[in-house]
Amino acid sequence: xxxxxxEQELEIGSVHERNGKPHASTISxxxxxxxxxxxxxxxxxxxxxxxxxxxxxxxxxxxxxxxxEPIVDTVELRGHYMIERSDPTSADWRDASxxxxxxxxxxxxxxxxxxxxxxxxxxxxxxxSQGQVKPGTVYESPFDSPKDCEMEGYMQFQLPDIGMxxxxxxxIRLRHRITHIPPVGQGGGTREGLEVNLYRTDDPDGSPVAxxxxxxxxxxxxxxx
Numbered sequence: 001x002x003x004x005x006x007e008q009e010l011e012i013g014s015v016h017e018r019n020g021k022p023h024a025s026t027i028s029x030x031x032x033x034x035x036x037x038x039x040x041x042x043x044x045x046x047x048x049x050x051x052x053x054x055x056x057x058x059x060x061x062x063x064x065x066x067x068x069e070p071i072v073d074t075v076e077l078r079g080h081y082m083i084e085r086s087d088p089t090s091a092d093w094r095d096a097s098x099x100x101x102x103x104x105x106x107x108x109x110x111x112x113x114x115x116x117x118x119x120x121x122x123x124x125x126x127x128x129s130q131g132q133v134k135p136g137t138v139y140e141s142p143f144d145s146p147k148d149c150e151m152e153g154y155m156q157f158q159l160p161d162i163g164m165x166x167x168x169x170x171x172i173r174l175r176h177r178i179t180h181i182p183p184v185g186q187g188g189g190t191r192e193g194l195e196v197n198l199y200r201t202d203d204p205d206g207s208p209v210a211x212x213x214x215x216x217x218x219x220x221x222x223x224x225x
Contacts, residue, residue, distance in 0.1 A: 029091035037221055040180050043144055045096050048087040050103070051182040054220025055081040057107055057189075060213040061198075063114055063162065071113050072213070079107035080223055085181065089135070094142035098133035098181065102153060105129075115161025122156040122167050129153040131174075138177055146177040149188075156201065157210075166198035166210050174217060182219070189216040 033049030034040050057077045062070040082104035088096035108118040121129055131151035139145040152171035159165065176188030190196075190212075197208035 027087055030088065033085075034182065035222070037184060040182075040184060042180050043093045044180065045088040045091050045093055045098075046181055048085045048098075050082060050084050052080060052082040052104070052223050053182060053184065054223060055079060055105070055107055056218045056220065057119070058214075058216040059117070059119070059157075060215075061111075061114075061117070061157070062211045062213055063159070064209050064211075070211070073111045073113040074214075075109045075111040075117050077107035077109040077117060077119055079105075081105045081107075083182065088133075093147070094137050094145075095135055096133070097135040100131050100133065100149070100151065102129040102151065105153075105155065114159060116159070118158040119155050120158075122154045124156075125154045125167065125169075127154050127171075129155070133178065133181065146179045149176045149178050149183065150174070157198065157212075164209065165201045167201055167204075168196045168198055168212065170196055172196050172212065172215065174215065176217070176219075184219055184221050187216065187218040190214055 027047065031041060031044055031046045032039070033047045055078075058074055059077060060072065060074040062072045064070050081102060084101045084103055086099040088098045090096040102121055105119060105121045108116070110116050129152065131149065134148040134150065137145035137147055151174045153174060154168060155172060156165055156167040172190065173194065174189060175191060176183060176186060178186055196212040198210040198212055200206060200209050
């Protein structure tokens with residue numbers, strides 16, 4: 001696991017190089033990385049850091065059945081995730097971008113139709129789950145407008161009560177509009193109509209056996225020790 005994290009650290013570093021590293025004067029102008037809700041400041045860029053936050057999702061999954069209609073259910077998954085943030089490219093909220101990488105995900109819940117579900121980062125696929133807080137703002141007002149944040153995730157979903165674990169080959173693209181970093185108390189998810197095929201881990205080259213039809217997310221506060 002340590003080797004995987006080291007490879008991902010190199011990857012987020014290369015992304016950050018492409019976006020341009022901040023100058024020393026930029027870093028000195030950044031706020032400290034928040035550690036609690038009271039530290040968060042709206043429309044303000046903090047230094048990079050690692051956030052281990054409560055995380056809740058509502059995943060709509062369709063499980064295929066030969067010769068029958070798929071079983072479709074929306075299941076609430078609760079747990080946490082851990083995101084690593086680079087230093088922003090600028091201290092200015094409007095101009096800055098921030099590279100992000102998902103280091104951990106552990107959420108679970110129970111579907112009324114297909115039983116227990118647990119989602120986690122798929123390290124074995126060899127593609128990092130990462131993204132960016134985008135430069136610019138959503139609206140023309142530069143000092144009180146949210147920024148777009150995008151994450152491409154590679155996950156695996158354990159469904160033990162129907163005897164399979166599935167994963168995605170194409171990224172799950174999560175999109176959020178955020179007013180502060182980290183975006184505690186905010187949410188987002190996949191775009192309407194975006195569906196992602198899921199494949200069995202024990203038959204990765206076979207046909208998809210399920211479809212992730214929708215993800216809605218809510219980002220909570222830091223985990224209590």
